[in-house]
Amino acid sequence: MSLLTDLINLNLSDCTNKIIAEYIWIGGSGMDLRSKARTLSGPVADPSKLPKWNYDGSSTGQAPGEDSEVILYPQAIFRDPFRRGNNILVMCDAYTPGGEPIPTNKRCNAAKIFSHPDVAAEEAWYGIEQEYTLLQKDVKWPIGWPLGGYPGPQGPYYCGVGVDKAYGRDIVDSHYKACLYAGINISGINGEVMPGQWEFQVGPSVGISAGDELWVARYILERITEIAGVVLSFDPKPIQGDWNGAGAHTNYSTKSMRNDGGYEVIKKAIEKLGLRHKEHIAAYGEGNERRLTGRHETADINTFLWGVANRGASIRVGRDTEKAGKGYFEDRRPASNMDPYVVTSMIAETTILWKP
């Protein structure tokens, strides 16, 4: 297939000024990523200079057939690790022709919250730990797992190395470099406790960019698994029984928390989160009740508790933060299939704007 590869890798900058922009959006389920590409006359670095576009919303469960156009507003640009050159990926959100965000557009509301002067002043930072599972394509069973059976119990796989302990590293490693190339703030990766499960972290990112970067990182991962012939799953509890689930732990801090005396600000924020536990849980991902059982390094879904270095808590504060008297904390409740626009803006809203 090297002739195909030669064509895919053509460097068009030698023969044209034109670039290809891949417009990415979230479809009707709130988790299905969609994209299509268009040619532009020259390089573009600023999302506001990109044209709005539209797509067939009746094919994604987002509009009726007789009034099917949904408008795409470009919001963030990244370098395209697949086409390279001056080609770009563009994260978009979706609007009606009248200019209203469609119901599945969670970014619009998040952007409003992050634009609020009180929130902007606090410079909210996020570090999101995205876990995911890789499945064999023709059967919905994790890669490396024997068909009709199970691997040995959890223990050897967390950060493991070796053909019998690490399944799918080439996907993870290519994703890491592809994201760095794209300009995504990916801070690390590791193999997870369940074999076939991995994690990457995006952050620290400020405000709305946390959501933009995580969604594009997810898109790049799905493109890479597509190439590898492996199915990507964000299900929070892919395998029942004595196997870890998959979360999207969200690390968070504000300017006040990062300054001297920040530990008190952190404790107040955690208190407020505790008072809105039910509301947050409802927005933290479908199927989370299968994962938040109180076992497998989770807190029970009905219980709100926090603790230093406690992985069985809803919220964990690191020992460094406790020692320094300032820093950040980790909300361990969000599921792997959460919407980062919703989670990040809700945490900011509850801790900065909401009054009990």
Add this chain to the structure above:
Amino acid sequence: MSRLSDLINLDLGQTTTKIIVEYIWIGGSGMDLRSKSRTLPGPVTDPSELPLWNYDGSSTDQAPGNDSEVILRPQAIFKDPFRRGNNLLAMCDCYTPAGDPIPTNKRFNAAKVFKHPDVVAEEPWFGIEQEYTLLQKQVKWPLDWPVGGFPGPQGPYYCGVGADKSFGREIVDAHYKACLYAGISVSGINGEVMPAQWEFQVGPVTGITAGDQLWVARYILERITETAGVVLSFDPKPIPGDWNGAGAHSNYSTKSMRSDGGIHVIKKAIEKLGLRHKQHIAAYGEGNERRLTGRHETADISKFSWGVANRGASIRVGRDTEKDGKGYFEDRRPASNMDPYVVTSMIAETTILWKP
């Protein structure tokens, strides 16, 4: 196979000024592309510099055995993305030795229509959305569909990403860059509603160029699928049942439509098209009755309708055009196996020249 690739990728520019030109033409069925190549002494920048050639028409159902020469007249040149360097693709049309177009030569008449002063004055622009299906080579079943079965129902595949939602992207991406390299105005690509079905768009281009560019884009696609070992199908309804068909929606505008007040010119044009619905349908591709059923985002073949943002109509006007009071419209009737010379010239003829 790397030594074969080394040879295929030899840069002859180092050792000779000779170039290779691939002459492309349309065979006896009106849809079968044919090509053969010849060596020329040096680089060529205009089709008129290329010599006329000929081929064995008795082997393509275009001439009898005892008088088999069909003359090839080069009409448009493009850079060859496979041989690269100074090598070219040349789109040709076919004539008898006496100089008359043979019956399957649809370009000749189209060129006449596009030379008419009234048509020239209106600068007709076309944007053609070419849909196509990729089939497994050994069985005529779509790429990555289970043999003897079906994938999950339509929903996840339109612009989808992931190994279980996107089948054959390699081919599509290679084609996109190859066409841009060649100098074809490909304006975008997207995954279609039926899995293993894709679309690319050529345009906006003026007049006869639309047909030339679409045919060469089809040729490049067939060369790429040949390399990938996958069969290319332009059948308008490859799989009966609850699976979308494949079309070649043709977007169209004239100078008057693009100027202020153009929306009225558009409405008059659509009226005229409505009066000649049967004639257009007869020329819009074989087998279209299997596709234009009124379901799956089509209008019924026997009914003519139009609407803004309505994907179930024969002709769709975009919301942007409605809002600006000028723009273009989309004829959704042509099938994927239409001849763009016929469709583009017929639309121009009916809307600009024909009087009811």
